[in-house]
Each structure stands twice: as structure tokens, then as C-alpha cells.
Amino acid sequence: MQPESVLRAAVVIVSDRSARGERADAVGPVLVERLRADGYELGGARIVPDGADSVEAALRAEIAAGARLILTSGGTGIGPHDRTPEGTRQVLAHELPGIAEALRRTGAEHVPTAVLSRGLAGVADQPGTGGVLIVNLPGSPGGARDGIEVVLPVARHAIAQLDGGDHDPGHGAGHDGDRDSDAARHDRHVGGRAPVHGHAPRPEEADHRTGGDHPRGGEHPHAGDQPDAGGSMGEHPHAEDGSAAR
Structure with missing residues (x-):
């Protein structure tokens, strides 16, 4: 099992226009910086055009390169070119629907159209390890930024579990x-x-x-008070994810 300090990660950006050089990638740097801040080792983002085949090829390349956590961004909507889930499914050994559901739930707090996301999360086989955690994030900077904060708290624990580690009492409450x-x-x-x-x-x-002061019915005490972080889950400023930006 790899020590936590040297876990490799990878970012795959799925965008026709960014792949053609027609638009600068605004999402990759955000995800790369956040992963590095969390202690992962990775290079720059890999940019590929929309399509199941291009996504599958990129994922397989990153798995072969040793990444234990792969985040994709873009192509998760219902548009005619959105095929990131199809490409991702080709490499998954099994899915982790709870992560994908959490991403949609978090996104819907900001943008109702986040529920249209078809993004997947799951585990792919990798020789010599217990597997690779792969998660599809939205294509907008804000959506990707929100999404990675859903993934990071569980990612290391998930990877440790894949490698046969003991359950960490600080994670996975309810086990x-x-x-x-x-x-x-x-x-x-x-x-x-x-x-x-x-x-x-x-x-x-x-x-x-x-304390007698918390809202009832499962409400978040700060619901509705979060500032606009430049976008949110499920949105893409150029509608490449099939949803509208604010």
C-alpha cells in the first residue's frame, strides 16, 4: 500500500473547445491546486475532447501511470456530446452511487439543474493496488470547486479501504x-x-x-447563506454540461 503522503492523483478535463485550444481551461488549475494542497502528487490536468472513447482512453492512461484518485470535469450533462459517464463506466469495476448522489445533492443547493448531471463515481481495477477511485465532477469552475470538497473528505479513506486497511473510526460513521x-x-x-x-x-x-437554537427538520443552520463562489454543481458557463449558469 502506498503511504498517504505519496498518493498520486490525476485531473481529466473534458471539453471540445479547450481541447482545440479555443478556450483556456479554467477548471483544471482549480482542481490541481486543491489536490496538491491536500497532499496529493500530480502534474497538470489532462485535456481531452468530449466523447466516451476519449474519456475512457484518458482514464486508462492515468490508471497505468499510477493515479489512485482521478477526477474528471465536464461532459456529465444531457447534451448531445456529453458522454463522460459512458466513457467512465467502461473502466469501472463497480460504482459508488453515494458519492455521485452527494455531488448532485450539493449542487442542487445552488442550481436546480444540478439534478440533470449523470456523473458517476466508482472504482477501477489497477494492477498492484486495491483499485483507483474515479469521480466525475461538473464542468464549471464553481461546480468543480464545490464537488472536490465533497470528494476529498472520503477519498483517502476509500483508497485505504481498497488496499485492505482497517476502518478508521474518524471516517465512515455508522460502520x-x-x-x-x-x-x-x-x-x-x-x-x-x-x-x-x-x-x-x-x-x-x-x-x-x-442548544435549543438549531433549525429543525434537517435544515442546515446556514442554508441559503452561502456566497456565490463563481458557479456551482451541475452548471457550466458554456452549457457543455447541459445546464445553465447563473
């Missing part, structure tokens, strides 16, 4: 092996009282845990 550590964290959060399994909290306990 049977993590219940004790989850309970301990919750105990600290509620002021030292250990929760009793199967016992619903009394009203006064619930008020103590939430």
Missing part, C-alpha cells in the same frame, strides 16, 4: 466497528453523559444537545 468511537465522540459532545443504546433522548437532553 459496526465504529460504534464505540462514535458513542465516545457523542458522549463528549453532550457533556460527558454516555448515550444508552435504544433509549430516545428526553426533551431536556435534546435541548442540551442542540
Whole structure:
């Protein structure tokens, strides 16, 4: 298994115009910089034209080069040239639908058309390792920026799991092996009282845990207050992802 500090990553930008040199790639540098900041080793972004074959070839090349995490951007919409999911599916051994669903959910908080994204996430086989995590991100700078923040918190844990590592109690809450550590964290959060399994909290306990001020019904306390980061999930300023930009 590779040490975390030397995990390789790769970025594949899918855009006809950028591939032809008609438009500068604004997304690749954003993703590359963020991955490097998170400790991944990678070169510049690979730019390919739209199409299943070009995407598949680029992914296979990056897998052969040793990347353990590959992020694509662009071509995930419903337009006539959007075929990134088709190319990605050709190299996946199995899909991880939870990541793709989380990306769409995050995008829909900003732009309703994010639900039209057909982006995939999954694992591809790689000789000598447990596999490669591949995730399709939107084509806009804002969408890609939002999307990578969904991926990074789980990427290293996923790669470690692929390589046969133990479940990390700091990740994957809800796994049977993590219940004790989850309970301990919750105990600290509620002021030292250990929760009793199967016992619903009394009203006064619930008020103590939430402070009485958090919105109910699963709302995010800052929902609707996020500033515009220059785009969001599912949008592409040039409609190459099949959705409209703000």
C-alpha cells in the first residue's frame, strides 16, 4: 500500500473547445491546486475532447501511470456530446452511487439543474493496488470547486479501504466497528453523559444537545447563506454540461 503522503492523483478535463485550444481551461488549475494542497502528487490536468472513447482512453492512461484518485470535469450533462459517464463506466469495476448522489445533492443547493448531471463515481481495477477511485465532477469552475470538497473528505479513506486497511473510526460513521468511537465522540459532545443504546433522548437532553437554537427538520443552520463562489454543481458557463449558469 502506498503511504498517504505519496498518493498520486490525476485531473481529466473534458471539453471540445479547450481541447482545440479555443478556450483556456479554467477548471483544471482549480482542481490541481486543491489536490496538491491536500497532499496529493500530480502534474497538470489532462485535456481531452468530449466523447466516451476519449474519456475512457484518458482514464486508462492515468490508471497505468499510477493515479489512485482521478477526477474528471465536464461532459456529465444531457447534451448531445456529453458522454463522460459512458466513457467512465467502461473502466469501472463497480460504482459508488453515494458519492455521485452527494455531488448532485450539493449542487442542487445552488442550481436546480444540478439534478440533470449523470456523473458517476466508482472504482477501477489497477494492477498492484486495491483499485483507483474515479469521480466525475461538473464542468464549471464553481461546480468543480464545490464537488472536490465533497470528494476529498472520503477519498483517502476509500483508497485505504481498497488496499485492505482497517476502518478508521474518524471516517465512515455508522460502520459496526465504529460504534464505540462514535458513542465516545457523542458522549463528549453532550457533556460527558454516555448515550444508552435504544433509549430516545428526553426533551431536556435534546435541548442540551442542540442548544435549543438549531433549525429543525434537517435544515442546515446556514442554508441559503452561502456566497456565490463563481458557479456551482451541475452548471457550466458554456452549457457543455447541459445546464445553465447563473
